[in-house]
Amino acid sequence: xxxxxxxNWDNPMQFLLACISYAVGLGNxxxxxxxxxxxxxxxxxxxxxxxxxxxGMPLFYLELAIGQRMRLGSIGAWTxxxxxxxGVGLAGVVTSLYLCLYxxxxxxxxxxxxxxxxxxxxxxxxxxxxxxxxxxxxxCEMATPTQYFFYRExxxxxxxxxxxGDIHTGQALCLLLAWVITYLFIIRGIKSxxxxxxxxxxxxxxxxxxxxxxxxxxxxxxxxxxxxxxxxMEQLANPTTWINAATxxxxxxGLGFGSLIAFASYNQYNNNIEFQAIIVSLINSGTxxxxxxxxxxxxxxxxxxxxxxxxxxxxxxxxxxxxxAEDSVTIDSVFEWIEKLxxxxxxxxxxxxxxxxxxxxxxxxNTAVEGTGLAFIVYSEAIKYxxxxxxxxxxxxxxxxLLGLGSMLGNITAIITxxxxxxxxxxxxxxxxxxxxxxxxxLLGLGxxxxxxxxWFTMFNDYGATLSLLVVVLIEVIxxxxxxxxxxxxxxxxxxxxxxxxxxxxxxxxxxxxLLLIVLLISYIINYIQGGAPxxxxxxxxxxxSVVMEYPIFGxxxxxxxxxxSISCIPITALxxxxxxxxxxxxxxxxxxxxxxxx
Amino acid sequence: MLEKVSFLLLSFTLAEQLxxxxxxxGYKVRLSIKTALGENAYVWNDNEMFLFRATLAFAxxxxxxxxxxxxxxxxxxxxxxxxxxxxxxxxxxxxxLVDKQVVERAVRKSRNRINSAFLLSDTTLEFIGIPxxxxxxxxxxxxxxxxxxxxxxxxxxxxxxxxxxxSLVQRKRKKNETNEDTQVKTVENGAARDGxxxxxxxxxxxxxxxx
Numbered sequence: 075x076x077x078x079x080x081x082n083w084d085n086p087m088q089f090l091l092a093c094i095s096y097a098v099g100l101g102n103x104x105x106x107x108x109x110x111x112x113x114x115x116x117x118x119x120x121x122x123x124x125x126x127x128x129x130g131m132p133l134f135y136l137e138l139a140i141g142q143r144m145r146l147g148s149i150g151a152w153t154x155x156x157x158x159x160x161g162v163g164l165a166g167v168v169t170s171l172y173l174c175l176y177x178x179x180x181x182x183x184x185x186x187x188x189x190x191x192x193x194x195x196x197x198x199x200x201x202x203x204x205x206x207x208x209x210x211x212x213x214c215e216m217a218t219p220t221q222y223f224f225y226r227e228x229x230x231x232x233x234x235x236x237x238x239g240d241i242h243t244g245q246a247l248c249l250l251l252a253w254v255i256t257y258l259f260i261i262r263g264i265k266s267x268x269x270x271x272x273x274x275x276x277x278x279x280x281x282x283x284x285x286x287x288x289x290x291x292x293x294x295x296x297x298x299x300x301x302x303x304x305x306x307m308e309q310l311a312n313p314t315t316w317i318n319a320a321t322x323x324x325x326x327x328g329l330g331f332g333s334l335i336a337f338a339s340y341n342q343y344n345n346n347i348e349f350q351a352i353i354v355s356l357i358n359s360g361t362x363x364x365x366x367x368x369x370x371x372x373x374x375x376x377x378x379x380x381x382x383x384x385x386x387x388x389x390x391x392x393x394x395x396x397x398x399a400e401d402s403v404t405i406d407s408v409f410e411w412i413e414k415l416x417x418x419x420x421x422x423x424x425x426x427x428x429x430x431x432x433x434x435x436x437x438x439x440n441t442a443v444e445g446t447g448l449a450f451i452v453y454s455e456a457i458k459y460x461x462x463x464x465x466x467x468x469x470x471x472x473x474x475x476l477l478g479l480g481s482m483l484g485n486i487t488a489i490i491t492x493x494x495x496x497x498x499x500x501x502x503x504x505x506x507x508x509x510x511x512x513x514x515x516x517l518l519g520l521g522x523x524x525x526x527x528x529x530w531f532t533m534f535n536d537y538g539a540t541l542s543l544l545v546v547v548l549i550e551v552i553x554x555x556x557x558x559x560x561x562x563x564x565x566x567x568x569x570x571x572x573x574x575x576x577x578x579x580x581x582x583x584x585x586x587x588x589l590l591l592i593v594l595l596i597s598y599i600i601n602y603i604q605g606g607a608p609x610x611x612x613x614x615x616x617x618x619x620s621v622v623m624e625y626p627i628f629g630x631x632x633x634x635x636x637x638x639x640s641i642s643c644i645p646i647t648a649l650x651x652x653x654x655x656x657x658x659x660x661x662x663x664x665x666x667x668x669x670x671x672x673x
Numbered sequence: 674m675l676e677k678v679s680f681l682l683l684s685f686t687l688a689e690q691l692x693x694x695x696x697x698x699g700y701k702v703r704l705s706i707k708t709a710l711g712e713n714a715y716v717w718n719d720n721e722m723f724l725f726r727a728t729l730a731f732a733x734x735x736x737x738x739x740x741x742x743x744x745x746x747x748x749x750x751x752x753x754x755x756x757x758x759x760x761x762x763x764x765x766x767x768x769x770l771v772d773k774q775v776v777e778r779a780v781r782k783s784r785n786r787i788n789s790a791f792l793l794s795d796t797t798l799e800f801i802g803i804p805x806x807x808x809x810x811x812x813x814x815x816x817x818x819x820x821x822x823x824x825x826x827x828x829x830x831x832x833x834x835x836x837x838x839x840s841l842v843q844r845k846r847k848k849n850e851t852n853e854d855t856q857v858k859t860v861e862n863g864a865a866r867d868g869x870x871x872x873x874x875x876x877x878x879x880x881x882x883x884x
Contacts, residue, residue: 185825189818203807244818251826258833262840397753400707505837 080145081263082340088268090350092337093138095275096484097358099477100180100449101326107302107366107373108444109318114309115302119363121310121319126359129590130323132582133547135351135575136554137329141338142347143566147492148332151339152550155558157655161647162553163492165546166332168640170488172538173331174515176531177485178256179522181478182248183450184471186228189248191467198223199458216618220455225613228450232525234612235533236626239525246523253516256482260490260512263504264340267483274480279361281473282368288466289371298374301439302366317597320590326358330543330550333484336491343570369448376456377438384433388412395426408433445535449474486511532610533625537633541598542640548591549644555584608633691770692750692761698770700780701801703757709797717756721791722749726760728790729780733762733771736779740765777803 083089110118144151148163190197198220201210209215214222225231230242259270289295309315328334338347385405392403392411396419403411412430416423443452457466490508502510522531554563560580568574602608608630611620625633692699702725706714715721726747733742746765752758762771780787780803788798795805 185822186818189821189825192821193817207807208804209807247822247826251822251829254826254829254833258829258836261833261836266836393755394703394757397755397757399754400705400756402754505840 080340081265082342083264083268086341086345086350088264088271089337089341089345090354091271091275092264092267092483093334093350093354094357095271095480096333096337097327097354098275098278098361099326099328099481100474101322102358102362103365103369103474103477104446104448105444106322106326106362107369108448109322110302110366111370113312113315113318114306115304117305117307117310118315118319121316122323122362123359125316125320125323125590126355128582129320129587130327130359131352131355132579132587133324133329133551134327134334134355135348135579136551136583137334138338138347138351139563139567139570140550140554141335142341142343142345142570144335145339145343147339147495148335148488149492150495151335152553155553158648158651159549159553159557159644160651161644162546162549163332163335164647165542165640165643166330166335167489167492168643169539169542169546170331170333170485171515172534172636172640174482174485174489175519176522176534176538177478177482178249178252178515178519179245179527179531180446181252181475181482182245182523183228183446184474184478185248185251186244187450187454188468188471188475191464191471193464196454196458196463196467197227198454199463213615213618218451218455220451220458221618223454224450229528230525231528231613233615234623235526235529235610235629237526241520241523242525242527245527246520249519249523250516252479253512253519255479256486257509257512259479259483260486260508261505263490263508264337264487267487270483271480274476274483278473278476278480281469282361282364284469285368285466285473286364286371288460289368289375292371292375292460294378295371295374297378297435298370298372298439299367301374302370317594320594322362323359324547324591324594325540325543326362327355328481328484330546331485331488331539332492333488336487337484339491344572346571348567348571348575372453372456373439375459376452377435377441379456379459380438381433381435384431388431388433391426391429396422486515529610529612533629533633534636537608538636541595541602541637544591544595544598545641545644548588548595551583551588551591555588560584691763691768692748692759694751694759696759696761696770698773698776699759699761700773700776700803701757701759703755703799703801704791704793705797705799706756706791706793709793722752722758724790725749728783728787729760729762732779732783732787733776735783736775781806 083092113121140151140155144154146154148166149160150163152163153160201214201219201222203209204211211222213226217225228245230239232239258266260267290299338345341347382405385408389403389405389408392398392408392415393400396415453470454467457463457470460466486508490511493511494504494507521527554560560583563583564574564580607624609622609624612623613619614621694701704717706717723744726744726749729747730742730744733746734740742762742765746763747760748763749758749760762776763769764771780800784795784805788794791798
């Protein structure tokens with residue numbers, strides 16, 4: 075039996091789809107639209123596309139080339155390039171481990187929402203009734219039903235990271251399901267992954283397209299799209315815009331985890347990765363833009379509905395306070411009537427003046443949200459206003475699931491592939507080893523299903539895989555360009571593809587990308603230092619909204635541990651290898667001297 | 674004749690005095706007919722007001738088992754174009770005002786009937802100060818989401834078991850095949866060593882000529 079032969083993708087299309095499935099993830103849907111809104115709408119596309127060409131494509135190509143050349147996972151590949159730099163691969167594995175621990179929680183939430191969509195009335199559409207049956211639950215009344223469903227019924231969140239609670243059984247079950255499905259997808263390595271990616275890579279586009287048609291036909295959607303695409307060019311002068319564009323490209327492509335190296339290591343030696351790298355990066359960015367179009371149509375719809383509800387409430391207030399006939403004040407004439415009544419009955423108007431809301435469409439559109447707040451709160455709020463909301467809800471959460479599971483495939487492969495290169499794991503069967511890794515991640519991940527779990531999730535999300543990836547990729551590109559040597563790398567690529575990479579790639583690898591990464595790293599460090607104590611958003615049950623709180627001491631220590639544990643793999647491994655070599659060198663010297671004596 | 678007129682006038686003014694906006698024993702009612710019925714909205718007139726008073730008399734009678742409330746016991750005042758007004762209820766025998774809490778209980782008991790008489794709902798026919806009793810939420814014995822979860826989990830587990838079994842069977846089959854191969858090879862080698870040497874020799878020749 076050929077146990078030694080490395081499995082291969084059935085065809086290059088599977089590899090391409092696997093890369094697309096991995097790179098196109100939740101960040102395209104929930105981070106890019108937010109950045110677009112924050113940094114001047116259509117104008118943000120300029121720094122975004124520029125960064126794609128300056129750092130995105132070159133670094134993507136670099137990782138694919140290394141994987142396909144070395145035909146090993148990240149640890150083995152970097153050890154082969156330079157024995158002292160095996161730690162780079164190990165840092166990638168550790169970061170992937172952190173990511174796997176918390177990323178599947180998002181899939182668990184998607185499952186929870188998906189299963190709750192099979193009801194005649196969506197549970198996040200209305201507030202549940204309190205025990206006296208006199209009105210809605212207080213917490214829900216102060217917040218919105220969608221927020222209540224997310225924070226109370228889905229997470230059962232506590233007031234701060236210090237207050238722990240029990241495991242939410244529903245969440246734990248959904249997390250178990252998420253891990254079982256992940257295991258099913260990777261059970262036979264890329265033989266099973268290769269078949270799954272046909273679906274996980276393509277179906278989200280079908281849903282996005284359906285949502286695009288639904289979105290632009292919604293009432294008020296055009297407000298959102300207009301808002302997004304009117305470029306505010308003055309934002310381009312802000313350096314944060316450029317840094318955020320660079321960071322978004324970097325993280326969106328999933329560089330540094332070792333997943334790309336792992337995927338490429340199963341390629342045929344002559345696979346044309348240059349073409350594939352360009353295609354995948356373009357598709358990834360294109361998907362971000364496409365998804366933000368859909369998101370802004372939905373935003374526009376939600377903002378318009380909220381604005382009209384606000385006007386309706388004001389109209390009722392005026393009618394009830396001044397006892398006017400029902401059809402005298404219409405939604406369009408609310409503002410005129412306010413002025414009229416203010417001048418004719420100033421005293422009476424003063425009484426209701428503090429109850430009067432400021433209805434403004436711009437401010438509704440301005441509420442930019444990112445992350446889980448966008449995906450689970452804003453979107454579900456918009457869905458509940460659509461006709462036939464159950465169908466849209468099911469479609470939407472299936473799309474989120476496919477995006478999330480597709481990225482999970484890459485992340486878990488990034489852990490399994492390098493470890494299987496070691497003799498320890500290769501003695502076990504693939505199925506058993508994958509099962510053990512999934513079980514391990516599941517058990518640790520249960521910690522995120524407790525009452526304070528969402529705060530730990532945010533901590534991992536913000537700190538677990540950010541700084542360490544920048545360091546890893548910076549060392550990767552410097553290693554390849556200067557330690558391994560651009561000339562040697564060129565020759566390797568010529569060997570694989572049949573032609574040398576042209577001057578654009580070489581300039582990017584040797585100059586622009588490392589420079590950009592150094593700038594990003596410095597700006598990150600400056601932000602950490604200037605930002606003071608790290609803070610998080612805690613849900614306050616009495617106020618019915620989030621408040622900013624500082625991390626306690628153990629939280630800050632844990633953040634430090636997260637950052638240090640992955641980055642420190644690099645120097646520690648280098649030191650270990652150095653010591654080992656010295657010991658071996660001494661051994662050899664002694665052996666040599668013995669043999670001369672013997673002779 | 675004069676006595677009758679003066680008696681009517683007296684009772685009218687008495688009634689008016691009993692009903693005042695802001696009365697501690699009165700309630701304000703607000704109807705939003707156009708919101709509820711849109712194009713099918715009826716006009717609010719004295720006839721509709723009569724129906725209201727009659728319905729409320731019905732509600733009060735239902736609350737008090739013995740006493741029969743009349744339409745005249747429901748006194749209405751301060752009607753506005755919004756369609757809102759105040760009302761108070763008096764006892765049939767002595768014309769004293771009925772307590773606020775008693776009226777509230779009566780209204781809550783028959784709220785549904787009052788609403789249906791006007792084709793309105795709890796939100797469009799408001800009694801300011803009497804919160805509507807909301808319907809109890811329907812809780813099925815097994816939550817729906819658990820059923821869907823069970824289905825999906827079962828399917829996935831079945832898939833995993835199938836894949837594991839298939840790969841186990843394939844591995845066993847491959848093992849058996851390789852065992853057979855090695856056995857056949859040793860037999861062939863043995864035969865070659867004995868005397869089929871010429872056969873293999875001729876095979877070699879054929880391969881040489883092909884070249």
